[in-house]
Amino acid sequence: MRPQPFRPDDAGARFDWGFPGADPGAEILGDISGRRVLAFGYDAARHAAHLVRAYGATVDAVDPGPYERVPAELGSLPGLRLVRADAVEFLSSTEPYDVIYSVDAVASIDPRRLLPVLASALRPGGTLCFGVPHTNSRGGGPSSSVEPRHADGVRTWVITPDLWTDLLAEQGLRVEHVEVLDTPDEADHASRRILRVTRPLRVSSRPRGAGPPVPHGALGVGAILYGPRGLLLGRHRRGTWELPGGTVEPGESLQETVVRELAEETGIEASPADVHLLGTLLDHVGDVVRVTVPARVTAWRGEPADQPGERVGDWRWFALDRLPENLFVCSAQGLTAWRPDLPIDHTSAHFTPYAP
Numbered sequence: 436m437r438p439q440p441f442r443p444d445d446a447g448a449r450f451d452w453g454f455p456g457a458d459p460g461a462e463i464l465g466d467i468s469g470r471r472v473l474a475f476g477y478d479a480a481r482h483a484a485h486l487v488r489a490y491g492a493t494v495d496a497v498d499p500g501p502y503e504r505v506p507a508e509l510g511s512l513p514g515l516r517l518v519r520a521d522a523v524e525f526l527s528s529t530e531p532y533d534v535i536y537s538v539d540a541v542a543s544i545d546p547r548r549l550l551p552v553l554a555s556a557l558r559p560g561g562t563l564c565f566g567v568p569h570t571n572s573r574g575g576g577p578s579s580s581v582e583p584r585h586a587d588g589v590r591t592w593v594i595t596p597d598l599w600t601d602l603l604a605e606q607g608l609r610v611e612h613v614e615v616l617d618t619p620d621e622a623d624h625a626s627r628r629i630l631r632v633t634r635p636l637r638v639s640s641r642p643r644g645a646g647p648p649v650p651h652g653a654l655g656v657g658a659i660l661y662g663p664r665g666l667l668l669g670r671h672r673r674g675t676w677e678l679p680g681g682t683v684e685p686g687e688s689l690q691e692t693v694v695r696e697l698a699e700e701t702g703i704e705a706s707p708a709d710v711h712l713l714g715t716l717l718d719h720v721g722d723v724v725r726v727t728v729p730a731r732v733t734a735w736r737g738e739p740a741d742q743p744g745e746r747v748g749d750w751r752w753f754a755l756d757r758l759p760e761n762l763f764v765c766s767a768q769g770l771t772a773w774r775p776d777l778p779i780d781h782t783s784a785h786f787t788p789y790a791p
Contacts, residue, residue, distance in 0.1 A: 450485045452538055452566040453627050454618050461485065463614065463631055464564055467492045470533035473556070475522040476540025480515070487514040495532075497525050523552055531558035541565040542592050546581060546602050554606035554634065554757050559778070563608065563632040566616070568593050574624035596628055607757040608632050609639075638758045640767035640781040643673045647721035654726045655682045657769040658693045658710075660703070660735060665752035667739055668759065668766070669700065672746050677763035678729075678770070679703075679747070693730045700747055701739040709734040714788035716768050727784075729769030 450461045461467075461482075468491055474483040475497040483496035497518045518525060522540060526549075535557055541549065557563055568591065570576050579598055583590040600610045614629040657680040660667040668676045681696040683689065690707035697703050709732055716727040739750035753759060755777060762770070767781035772788070 450482050450489075452616055452629050454616060454625075457616055457619055459614060459616075459629070461490065463629060464534055464536055465562055467534055469493075471531075472534045472536075473497065473529075473532040474536055474538075475525070476537040476543075478538070479540075480517055482536075482538060483515055484512055487512055497522055523548055526552040526556040529556055531556055532561060533558060534562045534564075536564040538566050542567040543590070544592075545583070545590075546592055546594075546599075550602055550606050550608075551757075554608055555754075557608070557634045559634050559756075560636050561634050563634070564629060565632075566627050566629045567599070568625075569596075569615075569628045570624055570626040572623050572625045596630065599628075599630055603630075603632055604760045605751070607634060607638065607753075607759055609635050609760055635760070635778075637778040637780045638762060638767075639760050640762040640764050640779060641675065642720070642764055643671060643675055647723040648725060650723055653723055655728070655765065656680045656689055656692045656696065657727060657729045657766055658697050659713075659729060659731045659769065659773055660697075661731075661755075662752075665754045666758070666770075667701070667750060668753055668762075669739070669747040669751075670749040671763065675761050675763040675766075676759045677747060677766040680766075689728050689730070693732065697732065697735070700742055700745050701737075701750055702742055703735050703737045703739055705732050705735040712789055713769070713772055714786055716765070716772060716784040716786050718764075718768070718782060718784040725765070727765045727769060729772050731773060 451457065452459070467486060470492065472486065472492050472494040474494055477498065479496040479498045483494040486492040486494050493514045495516045495518055497520055499519065499521055523544065535553065553563060577593045577595045579595050581592065581594060581598065583592050596613045603610055610630055610632050612631040616627040616629055618625045657678040659678060668678065670676055679697045679700045683692045688707070689712055690710040693710045694705050694707055697705055711731045711733060713729045713731060716729065718725050741748035741750065758779070762779060764781050767779045768784045771777055771779050772786045
């Protein structure tokens with residue numbers, strides 16, 4: 436259900452998330468006074484005008500539709516800037532905002548196209564709020580795959596909150612709360628979800644499981660491949676994102692282990708001469724002392740691809756300022772050994788750097 440169109444007598448006088456009169460209102464955005472705020476989507480100017488008038492906010496409203504449907508008075512409202520543009524194009528080139536919200540537009544844009552630019556347009560510590568359809572008037576529910584639905588020539592991505600959470604986490608965004616919003620009409624089964632999302636100041640890490648590693652697997656390597664497309668990370672079947680790597684086999688040098696694990700897990704080829712060991716990380720899990728050696732790989736051949744029988748796949752390149760949540764602890768430790776300025780939280784480990 437889309438918000439109602441403008442009426443000259445109510446411009447900027449109300450704020451809703453698709454069902455007029457239903458909670459929540461603008462309070463879900465948090466404190467917006469003095470912050471840089473962006474609204475985008477159908478009818479963005481009306482909601483933005485409410486925030487400007489009621490909260491003294493400064494808001495950019497991006498709407499791809501014609502200006503003719505916007506009341507003329509809003510064009511000169513102090514604190515409100517109207518922008519006629521495609522949301523993705525605008526987000527990909529703008530300076531970061533403290534708060535970004537959209538009442539209805541997110542579900543009409545391919546998430547794989549929208550979410551990366553949303554993440555880059557939200558400053559660390561910032562808040563993103565958006566509403567999406569959940570069930571229709573007949574009670575039809577969301578999908579667990581990223582596939583659009585087609586109705587009357589319109590594509591809509593109606594997906595589960597858990598899938599939204601996973602997609603956002605891949606961009607370094609964290610879902611803090613999901614608000615259930617049902618239509619006030621008891622005879623109507625339509626329902627929406629409002630997701631309140633933050634871009635954390637720091638990236639989280641976690642262990643794969645509660646138990647320690649097997650004793651023979653206490654010495655391992657992590658390969659850091661960083662280039663123009665970003666940092667290479669894969670997703671373990673237990674949900675953590677991690678560097679290519681693994682345990683050292685008898686008779687191998689550490690450089691040879693990096694090359695072998697890189698080929699086995701990603702299909703990428705490298706030479707031991709291009710593997711530069713950074714140092715030794717020591718921590719412990721239970722009674723097992725864990726030794727990890729992060730290594731910078733400076734040259735490689737091929738593209739990463741999922742390999743049969745491997746526990747890590749879904750290989751992707753990530754910008755360093757948009758690392759995904761839930762890095763594997765050993766990978767998080769290795770990355771901060773390489774770049775101590777990266778905002779990654781992890782359990783402590785003693786790092787002994789090798790000579791350059």
